[in-house]
Structure formats: C-alpha cells, structure tokens
Amino acid sequence: MTPKNRRWILSDSHLGHSNIQKHCRRPADVDKRFTDACKRLIGPEDLVIHLGDVAFGFFDLKSWFTDMPGNWILVRGNHDAHTISWYMNNGFKFACDSFVMGGVYFTHKPAFWLPEGCSINVHGHLHNRVAADHRVFPHCRLFALEHTRYEPMLLEKFLRKGCPGGVVLPQDGEPL
Numbered sequence: 001m002t003p004k005n006r007r008w009i010l011s012d013s014h015l016g017h018s019n020i021q022k023h024c025r026r027p028a029d030v031d032k033r034f035t036d037a038c039k040r041l042i043g044p045e046d047l048v049i050h051l052g053d054v055a056f057g058f059f060d061l062k063s064w065f066t067d068m069p070g071n072w073i074l075v076r077g078n079h080d081a082h083t084i085s086w087y088m089n090n091g092f093k094f095a096c097d098s099f100v101m102g103g104v105y106f107t108h109k110p111a112f113w114l115p116e117g118c119s120i121n122v123h124g125h126l127h128n129r130v131a132a133d134h135r136v137f138p139h140c141r142l143f144a145l146e147h148t149r150y151e152p153m154l155l156e157k158f159l160r161k162g163c164p165g166g167v168v169l170p171q172d173g174e175p176l
Contacts, residue, residue, distance in 0.1 A: 004045050007155040008070070010038075011051035011108070011124025011143045012077070016059030025128070030150055035064070037151035042070040048152065051124035051143060052077020052108030054087075065091030075099065077108035077125060104159070110140040120159070 015031050027033065042048055048070040055061050056079065065072070074080070074087050074095040087095035098107045104120050105111055111121040121140045128146035143153070147163035 004043070006043060006046045008042055008046055008048045008152040009051065009122065009143050009155045009158050010048065010145060010148075010152040012053045012127055012145055013050070013055065014053050014079070015055035015061070015064065017056045017079075026146065026150070033150045034145065035068075037149075038068060038070075041152060042068075044069045046070040048072045049075070049106060049155065050092075051075050051106060051122070053079040053124065057081065061087075062090040073099075075106050075108055110137060110142070112137060114139055122158070 013031075013034055015034070038048075046069065050072060052075050054074060054077070055064070068091070071093045072091065074092045076084070076087070076095060076097050080087070082090075084095040084097075098105065098111075100106070100115055100118055103118050104122055105114050105118040107121060107123045109125045110123045114121060119139065121137075122143060123140060124143050126142055126144065128144050141158070141162060143158060144163055145151075153163070
C-alpha cells in the first residue's frame with residue numbers, strides 16, 4: 001500500500017530545452033522520461049519540491065500540469081524568469097525563491113550560509129557537475145536528475161543517502 005502524502009524532490013528538469021542534452025549529456029528523450037517517471041511515481045496527494053529551472057519560456061507548462069499528479073512547489077532557479085504568481089497560475093501550488101522545512105534550507109543554487117535552525121542546504125543548479133568549492137560548504141547537498149535516471153526521489157531517502165550516483169563532469173573549461 002502506498003503511503004499518503006509522500007514528499008518528492010527534483011531539480012533542473014529544463015522542460016523543452018534541447019541544448020541541455022549536450023551540456024549535461026542527457027538523452028534526447030529526457031522530457032518524456034522525466035514526465036513518465038513523475039506520472040508513475042508521484043501520487044495525487046504527494047508533495048513535490050522542484051528546486052528550479054523547470055521549463056523554458058516557450059514550453060506550455062500549464063498544459064503539462066493538466067494530468068500531472070501531486071502538489072508541486074517551485075523554488076525558482078536562474079532560468080525561471082516569470083513571476084512567482086505566473087508559476088502559481090500555471091500549475092504550481094506554491095512558488096518562492098527559497099524556503100525552510102524541517103531544518104532543511106531549500107534553494108536552487110548552493111547556499112554559502114544556512115538560516116538559523118537549519119543544518120542542510122538542499123539545492124540543484126549544478127546538474128552532474130561538482131562545484132569547485134564544494135568542500136568549503138559541507139552543508140550543501142546537490143540533487144541532480146542526471147544521477148536519478150531523470151526521476152524524482154523521495155525526500156527522506158535523499159536526505160539519508162543523497163543521489164545514487166552518476167557521471168560527475170568537470171567544471172566548464174576543464175578537460176574531460
């Protein structure tokens with residue numbers, strides 16, 4: 001029996017962004033894989049935390065949400081150029097630039113500091129790349145779709161184990 005109100009995490013879906021395949025070595029059918037996984041895994045009452053860079057401006061987000069299960073929260077990323085109210089009018093139950101829940105600080109980019117009462121920063125943005133200064137900020141935990149077969153992950157599992165793995169690419173400009 002599936003428990004009610006599970007909590008899922010994901011980031012950087014970049015729906016409709018074809019250049020992301022080359023940059024992060026994603027498969028050409030990444031949007032379909034991601035969408036199918038969300039429909040298969042997420043229940044109608046589940047909470048879904050999307051850590052930004054959801055879709056590019058030309059992508060019809062409102063239509064995409066018509067048969068998408070769950071209650072979605074967006075932490076806007078650097079590619080989420082619309083207003084918070086626009087995202088809420090186009091499928092998200094709530095949108096913001098960051099938030100705290102249960103001692104966890106949710107952001108799009110890694111946070112250099114933590115709000116009072118937090119011990120972990122869960123973020124996206126880096127995809128399958130490691131930040132050059134990641135050791136300086138051990139409180140940061142990267143969620144990368146490239147490491148989860150383009151599927152959302154249960155938040156509790158992520159907090160216990162992190163992403164399951166995957167190819168970590170060098171920073172831009174570094175040799176492969």
